[in-house]
Amino acid sequence: MAITATISVPFTSPSRRTLASVNSLSPRSTRSTLPTPQRTFKYPNSRLVVSSMSTETAVKTSSASFLNRKESGFLHFAKYHGLGNDFVLIDNRDSSEPKISAEKAVQLCDRNFGVGADGVIFVLPGISGTDYTMRIFNSDGSEPEMCGNGVRCFAKFVSQLENLHGRHSFTIHTGAGLIIPEVLEDGNVRVDMGEPILKASDVPTKLHANKDNAVVKSELVVDGVIWHVTCVSMGNPHCVTFSREGSQNLLVDELKLAEIGPKFEHHEVFPARTNTEFVQVLSNSHLKMCVWERGAGATLACGTGACATVVAAVLEGRAGRNCTVDLPGGPLQIEWREEDNHVYMTGSADVVYYGSLPL
Numbered sequence: 001m002a003i004t005a006t007i008s009v010p011f012t013s014p015s016r017r018t019l020a021s022v023n024s025l026s027p028r029s030t031r032s033t034l035p036t037p038q039r040t041f042k043y044p045n046s047r048l049v050v051s052s053m054s055t056e057t058a059v060k061t062s063s064a065s066f067l068n069r070k071e072s073g074f075l076h077f078a079k080y081h082g083l084g085n086d087f088v089l090i091d092n093r094d095s096s097e098p099k100i101s102a103e104k105a106v107q108l109c110d111r112n113f114g115v116g117a118d119g120v121i122f123v124l125p126g127i128s129g130t131d132y133t134m135r136i137f138n139s140d141g142s143e144p145e146m147c148g149n150g151v152r153c154f155a156k157f158v159s160q161l162e163n164l165h166g167r168h169s170f171t172i173h174t175g176a177g178l179i180i181p182e183v184l185e186d187g188n189v190r191v192d193m194g195e196p197i198l199k200a201s202d203v204p205t206k207l208h209a210n211k212d213n214a215v216v217k218s219e220l221v222v223d224g225v226i227w228h229v230t231c232v233s234m235g236n237p238h239c240v241t242f243s244r245e246g247s248q249n250l251l252v253d254e255l256k257l258a259e260i261g262p263k264f265e266h267h268e269v270f271p272a273r274t275n276t277e278f279v280q281v282l283s284n285s286h287l288k289m290c291v292w293e294r295g296a297g298a299t300l301a302c303g304t305g306a307c308a309t310v311v312a313a314v315l316e317g318r319a320g321r322n323c324t325v326d327l328p329g330g331p332l333q334i335e336w337r338e339e340d341n342h343v344y345m346t347g348s349a350d351v352v353y354y355g356s357l358p359l
């Protein structure tokens with residue numbers, strides 16, 4: 001049974017903001033004052049405890065008031081998800097160090113004793129002329145270089161914090177280098193994820209390069225089974241597989257992810273561990289994937305993983321450069337553009353609720 005919660009997401013009059021221009025990056029659009037839209041969020045087949053506020057009260061208690069809370073002694077946050085890959089987002093613009101430690105982030109991510117999330121993401125001040133810096137802790141407390149679904153959530157969160165409307169983009173410094181998300185008119189986010197890294201030692205993997213400097217459809221023995229893997233970094237390491245001995249085309253719904261995922265993640269050929277994508281080819285432009293993430297386990301979606309998957313599919317000759325990638329939480333549009341060798345990802349990112357925790 002679907003339960004619908006109505007959350008008013010009001011927009012107040014725009015505040016002035018200096019536009020940082022870095023290189024010849026596309027300037028952000030000008031802002032306009034929009035009427036307060038009503039947005040409804042559907043939570044199919046899940047129990048959602050709607051707060052005691054009536055819809056009437058909810059309209060009055062706007063998100064702006066939540067976003068401006070500054071009471072000391074509390075950690076104020078917003079809960080977002082990108083196709084069910086969910087994150088706690090923290091406004092950290094007033095300090096260059098994250099407000100909470102990796103250990104605290106683990107507690108926050110606990111789905112029984114904490115808020116529950118795949119990771120915690122911090123909006124920090126920019127570095128070397130970028131608008132912002134993004135840092136993220138996985139739910140196991142490790143710090144990855146980049147997060148694709150997370151950076152879309154980051155962009156939507158900053159848009160709310162800065163009260164930006166219409167098409168606009170940000171320059172974000174990350175562990176994977178410069179990342180540029182653009183918020184589109186329809187509320188989706190298109191992200192320039194930069195160039196894929198294919199050199200084996202830079203993924204990193206100890207597997208021997210077998211195509212130029214890359215590992216493409218190479219054999220890897222996991223739990224006594226020979227898998228065929230292609231290794232790609234999007235700033236973070238990915239091991240992508242479409243087949244194994246005895247199964248030239250994986251049927252992802254039949255995989256025992258919780259069994260096999262950790263054996264890939266901790267395999268000795270991946271010195272920094274790895275994210276692993278198990279992929280089924282539906283057509284030359286349509287892929288279906290499930291993922292075991294480094295430091296987070298089985299998630300409903302992985303943005304960097306979807307990018308790595310399309311790159312691997314092209315390298316193995318299994319698909320074209322423009323694909324829809326179906327993840328358990330929903331679809332992403334991925335393009336590995338030949339002109340600039342950049343990978344572009346387009347998908348949704350939605351706020352679920354705002355919260356405060358005693359520090």
Ligand SMILES: N[C@H](CCC[C@H](N)C(=O)O)C(=O)O
Pocket residue numbers: 085138143144145146147148149150236237275293294295296299301302303304305
């Ligand atoms: N667990 C990943 C980081 C999050 C990546 C994923 N959630 C995404 O959307 O890209 C890692 O340790 O590399």
